[in-house]
Structure formats: C-alpha cells, structure tokens
Amino acid sequence: xxxxxxxxxxxxxxxxxxxxxxxxxxxxxxxxxxxxxxxxxxxxxxxxxxxxxxxxxxxxxxxxxxxxxxxxxxxxxxxxxxxxxxxxxxxxxxxxxxxxxxxxxxxxxxxxxxxxxxxxxxxxxxxxxxxxxxxxxxxxxxxxxxxxxxxxxxxxxxxxxxxxxxxxxxxxxxxxxxxxxxxxxxxxxxxxxxxxxxxxxxxxxxxxxxxxxxxxxxxxxxxxxxxxxxxxxxxxxxxxxxxxxxxxxxxxxxxxxxxxxxxxxxxxxxxxxxxxxxxxxxxxxxxxxxxxxxxxxxxxxxxxxxxxxxxxxxxxxxxxxxxxxxxxxxxxxxxxxxxxxxxxxxxxxxxxxxxxxxxxxxxxxxxxxxxxxxxxxxxxxxxxxxxxxxxxxxxxxxxxxxxxxxxxxxxxxxxxxxxxxxxxxxxxxxxxxxxxxxxxxxxxxxxxxxxxxxxxxxxxxxxxxxxxxxxxxxxxxxxxxxxxxxxxxxxxxxxxxxxxxxxxxxxxxxxxxxxxxxxxxxxxxxxxxxxxxxxxxxxxxxxxxxxxxxxx
Numbered sequence: 001x002x003x004x005x006x007x008x009x010x011x012x013x014x015x016x017x018x019x020x021x022x023x024x025x026x027x028x029x030x031x032x033x034x035x036x037x038x039x040x041x042x043x044x045x046x047x048x049x050x051x052x053x054x055x056x057x058x059x060x061x062x063x064x065x066x067x068x069x070x071x072x073x074x075x076x077x078x079x080x081x082x083x084x085x086x087x088x089x090x091x092x093x094x095x096x097x098x099x100x101x102x103x104x105x106x107x108x109x110x111x112x113x114x115x116x117x118x119x120x121x122x123x124x125x126x127x128x129x130x131x132x133x134x135x136x137x138x139x140x141x142x143x144x145x146x147x148x149x150x151x152x153x154x155x156x157x158x159x160x161x162x163x164x165x166x167x168x169x170x171x172x173x174x175x176x177x178x179x180x181x182x183x184x185x186x187x188x189x190x191x192x193x194x195x196x197x198x199x200x201x202x203x204x205x206x207x208x209x210x211x212x213x214x215x216x217x218x219x220x221x222x223x224x225x226x227x228x229x230x231x232x233x234x235x236x237x238x239x240x241x242x243x244x245x246x247x248x249x250x251x252x253x254x255x256x257x258x259x260x261x262x263x264x265x266x267x268x269x270x271x272x273x274x275x276x277x278x279x280x281x282x283x284x285x286x287x288x289x290x291x292x293x294x295x296x297x298x299x300x301x302x303x304x305x306x307x308x309x310x311x312x313x314x315x316x317x318x319x320x321x322x323x324x325x326x327x328x329x330x331x332x333x334x335x336x337x338x339x340x341x342x343x344x345x346x347x348x349x350x351x352x353x354x355x356x357x358x359x360x361x362x363x364x365x366x367x368x369x370x371x372x373x374x375x376x377x378x379x380x381x382x383x384x385x386x387x388x389x390x391x392x393x394x395x396x397x398x399x400x401x402x403x404x405x406x407x408x409x410x411x412x413x414x415x416x417x418x419x420x421x422x423x424x425x426x427x428x429x430x431x432x433x434x435x436x437x438x439x440x441x442x443x444x445x446x447x448x449x450x451x452x453x454x455x456x457x458x459x460x461x462x463x464x465x466x467x468x469x470x471x472x473x474x475x476x477x478x479x480x481x482x483x484x485x486x487x488x489x490x491x492x493x494x495x496x497x498x499x500x501x502x503x504x505x506x507x508x509x510x511x512x513x514x515x516x517x518x519x520x521x522x523x524x525x526x527x528x529x530x531x532x533x534x535x536x537x538x539x540x541x542x543x544x545x546x547x548x549x550x551x552x
Contacts, residue, residue, distance in 0.1 A: 008219070008242065009218060012246070013249045014246075017219070017247060021156050021218055022168070024214050025169055026169055026172045027210050027214075028108065028112070028149050028215075029172045029173045030172045030175060030179070030207055031112075031115070031142070031176065031204055031207035031208060032142060033173035033174055033176025033177040034177070034179055034204055035142060035204060036173075036177055036180070037176070037336060038180035038184065038201055038203075038204070039084070039311070040311040040312055040313060040332070041181050041184025041188075041313075041329060041332060041333075042188075042200065042201075043055075043057075043077070044314060044329075046192055047196050047197060048194075049061060051125075051126070051194060052128050052131065054073065054076050057319065057451075058318065058319065070451060074448050076128075077447045078443065078446065078447045079444065080128065080131065080135070081311055081444075081447075082443035083136050083139070084136070085139060085436050085439040085440035086139065086436075086437075087135065087140045087142070088146065088440075089139075089143060089433050089437045089440060090136075090143060091111065091140040091141060091142060091143020091144040091147070092429050092430070092433035092435075092436055093143075093430075094140070094144060095147035095148060096147075096426045096429040096433075099147065099151075099426065100227070103224055103228075104151060104155070104224055106216075107145075108144075108211065109212060110144060111140075111141040111142065111144030111145035111148065112141060112211040112212050112215070113212060114140050115138050115145070116141075116209065116212070117138075118134045118135065118136070118137035118140070119134070119201065119202065119208065120202075121133055121138075122134035122138065122201050123198045123199075123202035124198075141208075143432065146432055147433075148429075149169075150412045150415075151221070151416055152221055154484070155222065155224065155416075155424075156219060156243070167346055167409040170343065170409030171344065171346075171347060171409070173408070174336070174340045174404060174408060175340045177336045177339065177340070178333070178336035178339065178340040181313070181329070181332050181335070181336040181337075183203060184200050184314075184333070185330060187199050219246060219247070220239070220243065222240035222241075222244050222261070222264060223240075223421055223424075225243065226261075226264050227421075237265065240261060241257065264421075278422060278423050279423050279427050285420055286492070286500075289491070289497060289500070290420065291423065291430065291431075293418055293475065293476060294414070294418055294419055294427055294431035296475075297410075297411045298431045298434040299435075301411040302435060302441070303438060303461070303468075304363075304407055304464070305366075305370060305458075305461035306408075307442050307443050308442060308443075308457070308461070309400065312447070313336070313396065314329050314331075315328075315447075316396070316450075317331050317332060317393065317396075320381075320392075320454075321389045321393055322380075322389065331393060334397075335397055335400060339400040339403075339404055342405060343408060346409060350409070350413075350480070355410050355413070355414060355476075355479055355480055356472065356476060358406040359410055359472045359476070361402070361406055362402045362406020362407045363407070363468045363469045364466075365402030365406075366461075366465040367462050367463075367466040369395050369398045370399065370458045370465060371458070372391065373392055373399070374455055374456065374458035374459045376388045376391040376395065377454075380392055381454060381455055414476070414479060415428050415431045417482065417487060418479065418487060420488055474501065475497060475498070475501070476501070477503070478501075478504050481509060486507075486509075490503050490504050490507050493507065
C-alpha cells in the first residue's frame with residue numbers, strides 16, 4: 001500500500017501520469033474560475049448587504065441617496081470586488097522574481113497555501129476591511145498559480161497535445177465559474193442567514209487543500225530541471241530524463257526521450273544566461289517582440305469585457321435589465337453553464353483549424369454582441385420594453401459563446417507557446433500580470449460605468465473588440481502543432497513584427513499532427529540559433545521515431 005508513495009510520482013507513468021498532471025492543474029484552474037464568479041453572485045443578497053451596507057448598489061440600497069452618494073457606493077463596490085484582481089497582479093509580479101528560483105511545483109504549492117489563508121479571512125469576515133484583506137491575499141496566491149500552472153502544464157505536455165490539454169484546463173476554469181453561480185443560487189435559499197454567502201466563499205478551501213495534498217507528488221517541469229544544473233552538470237539532465245521517461249513511459253535509453261532531452265538542453269544553454277532584462281532584448285531571438293505579444297494577448301482578453309459579465313452577471317440582470325433577484329441568479333447560473341458548454345468546441349478545434357481563426361471569429365462575434373447589447377439595453381431602459389430586455393439577456397449568453405470559442409483559453413496557451421525558454425517563466429508571469437491589472441481595471445470601473453453612462457458601457461467594449469481583429473491578424477503567428485523549440489526558429493528567421501506571421505505559414509513543420517517526426521529539428525536549431533555545438537545534435541536519433549511511438 002505504502003510502496004506506491006516511495007516511487008516517483010506515486011508510481012504513475014505514461015497516460016496515467018499525464019492524466020494526474022492534468023487533474024492537479026485542472027483543480028487549480030477550477031479554483032481560479034470559482035473565485036472569479038463566487039462573489040458576484042452574493043452581492044445582491046440581503047444578508048450580504050446587511051453585513052456590508054457600504055457596497056450595496058441595489059435599488060433598495062440606493063433609494064433616496066444623492067447621485068454622488070450612489071456613485072460613492074459604486075466605487076466602494078468596485079474596489080471591494082476588484083481588490084482580488086489587484087492581489088492577483090501582485091502575485092504575478094512576485095512570480096517574475098521567484099518563479100525560476102522556486103520551480104513550478106513549489107510555486108503552485110505556495111500559491112495554494114496563500115489562497116487558503118485568504119479564503120478563511122473572507123468567509124469569516126464581519127467588516128469590509130477584513131473582506132477586502134482576504135480578497136487581496138487570496139488574489140496574491142491565485143496570481144502565483146495562474147502565472148505558473150499553464151507553464152508547468154505546457155512544459156510537461158507533448159506538442160501535438162498541448163493545445164487541447166491547456167484548452168481543456170481553461171474549460172475547467174469556466175466550469176468553476178458555473179459551479180460558483182449555482183452554489184450561490186443554492187445557498188441563497190438560506191437567506192437571511194449569513195451562511196447564504198459564507199458557505200459559497202468557504203467552498204474554495206476544498207480545492208486549495210486538494211492541490212496542497214497532491215502537487216508535490218507530481219513531476220517537475222523537465223525544462224526547468226535542465227536549467228538547474230549548476231553545481232552538478234548532470235543532475236538536472238538526470239532528473240529531466242526521469243520525468244520524460246515517466247511522461248512517455250519509456251526506458252532511459254529510448255531514442256525518442258533522449259532526442260527530446262537533447263533538444264531541451266540545446267535551448268537551455270542560452271536559457272541559463274537569461275535575466276529579466278532579456279525580456280526586452282531584440283536580437284535574433286526577438287525576446288521583446290515575443291514578450292509584448294504575450295503581454296498584449298492577455299490585455300486584449302480583458303478589454304473584451306468578459307469580466308463585466310463574469311463578476312456582475314446577477315447584478316446586470318437585476319439592476320440593468322430589471323429582473324427579480326431569484327430570476328437574476330438563475331439566469332446568471334444558466335449563463336455560466338452555457339459559457340462552460342461553449343468551451344468544448346474550442347478544445348476540439350484548437351488543433352484542427354488553429355489558434356488564429358478562433359481568435360478572429362471570437363473577436364468579431366463579441367464586437368457584434370456588445371453592439372446588440374448597447375442597442376437593446378438602451379431601448380429597454382427608455383421604454384420598459386420587455387422584448388428588448390429579453391434580447392439583452394440573450395446576448396449576454398451569445399457574447400459568452402464567442403468568448404469561450406476563441407478568447408477564454410487561447411490567451412493562456414499562446415504565451416507559453418510564443419516565449420523562449422530562457423525568459424518563459426518571467427515573461428509568462430509578466431503577461432499574467434497584464435491579465436490581472438486590466439481585469440482589475442474592468443471590474444473596478446464596471447459599477448461606476450453603469451452608474452454614470454449606463455448602456456453606453458457596451459459601446460466602449462464593442463469598439464475595443466473590433467480593434468482587436470487587425471492586431472491579431474497582422475501580429476500573431478500560428479502556433480498550432482509547433483513544438484516550443486520550433487517557435488524559436490520561426491522568430492529567428494523573421495525580419496520584423498509583420499513578417500512573423502508569414503514565416504510561421506511557410507516554415508516547414510518538424511512534427512506531424514500526431515506528433516510524428518517529419519524532419520530533424522536539431523540541425524536547424526544549431527544553424528539558426530547557434531546552439532548545440534559539441535553535443536552531436538546533427539545526428540538526430542529522433543529521425544527513427546514513429547507516430548505510434550509518440551502516442552505511446
């Protein structure tokens with residue numbers, strides 16, 4: 001019984017180990033989504049408003065208040081809800097400094113422990129100050145985790161499965177949002193007891209404790225392990241080889257895993273000299289371009305306006321469309337469930353049609369959805385038109401569908417694919433900080449915007465979504481089916497920002513759709529990037545690997 005715990009990775013290998021890695025990462029991502037949605041569903045509860053009257057913006061709370069007083073309550077609500085995102089930003093910045101020192105697993109463990117402390121403070125809060133403090137602390141832990149988990153998952157995945165794997169995890173994030181909405185609705189029946197909001201917030205402890213109990217038994221990133229060989233030159237290689245053998249369920253003398261290890265070692269030679277300043281160096285590797293692309297796609301994800309809905313769905317249905325509190329929470333839960341289901345097509349399409357088409361279709365759909373929301377809510381607010389209210393409620397669902405299709409998972413996947421190993425941890429954390437600071441901005445200004453400009457808020461986001469389309473089309477190369485090392489070659493061969501998309505289309509592929517080796521990548525790495533001298537990479541034992549071997 002206990003022998004399994006004496007073996008590496010609980011004795012798991014191959015497919016079982018890959019499933020275990022995905023499960024641990026999935027629980028962490030479920031927690032990420034749950035935290036995004038859980039507070040939005042309790043904001044309009046009577047028990048919550050009674051405990052924190054300073055941030056209540058329902059009609060009952062603001063009746064009789066002057067416009068300036070009502071605006072002040074909106075500002076306080078924005079601060080209280082978005083303080084979590086500010087904490088996430090701090091956590092992402094901390095990961096830039098600590099990510100490569102602690103390693104992927106220890107970062108995730110530390111982040112989960114911090115989140116547990118924040119959750120306890122929130123669910124036991126009797127003052128607004130304690131609630132905000134708990135949200136900030138919880139956010140710090142989540143910022144560390146969301147900066148690390150996608151990198152850890154990508155670096156422990158095979159190139160032809162990386163897209164579906166990470167997209168599936170982001171589907172789990174949305175599942176966490178949906179779960180939080182339904183839990184909010186279920187426990188709302190306990191009103192006027194404070195358990196109606198304390199229990200849903202405390203529920204996140206179940207996820208944090210699960211991650212804390214399992215993550216340290218999982219394998220460390222083989223790419224990070226190779227980077228650690230400082231005192232003992234072979235120690236990092238030995239540990240990385242152990243991980244690769246377990247992931248692929250192969251022996252240590254297997255040709256494929258040794259070729260994989262050598263390809264990683266080639267890139268790691270440069271990575272060992274990487275510093276934070278390298279994020280903004282150009283040169284042949286185009287580090288600055290790749291860092292800004294990773295940063296930019298996270299910014300664009302937030303300015304789509306998704307968290308206007310994720311955090312405030314129930315509030316929008318009740319305050320902006322005029323539905324009852326119970327119906328608003330039901331619709332918010334249904335909205336989150338539809339959002340979750342809409343993620344599944346993206347999982348199957350991401351490795352079939354590519355990243356770029358999904359991003360472009362999603363942006364166009366979201367721009368049109370926001371335009372319809374602006375028109376319908378304008379009509380509903382002026383004429384009390386029931387049909388217009390129904391259209392507005394419907395297009396909140398439509399918007400989520402297009403976001404789920406293109407923009408929910410890909411902004412987390414693409415940075416891990418674009419960034420070179422030497423700056424991947426720091427640049428991924430920087431990109432994640434962009435997600436959180438702009439998330440903070442949107443969540444902060446949403447109550448104020450609805451209070452000040454009403455339905456025109458949707459026009460702002462319609463314009464922003466439309467502006468995203470040319471940015472993606474001209475600047476973001478296709479990464480479908482490319483190994484992490486192949487992307488180094490693509491950027492090395494490009495002449496500038498506008499040339500990278502073309503090079504990605506024309507550069508011969510080194511791996512097939514099922515992971516089979518089409519051509520030896522290692523000579524190209526050596527010739528284009530000046531890496532690999534003296535370790536015999538031109539002979540490429542991976543030439544003999546078959547597709548069935550990769551699928552093992």
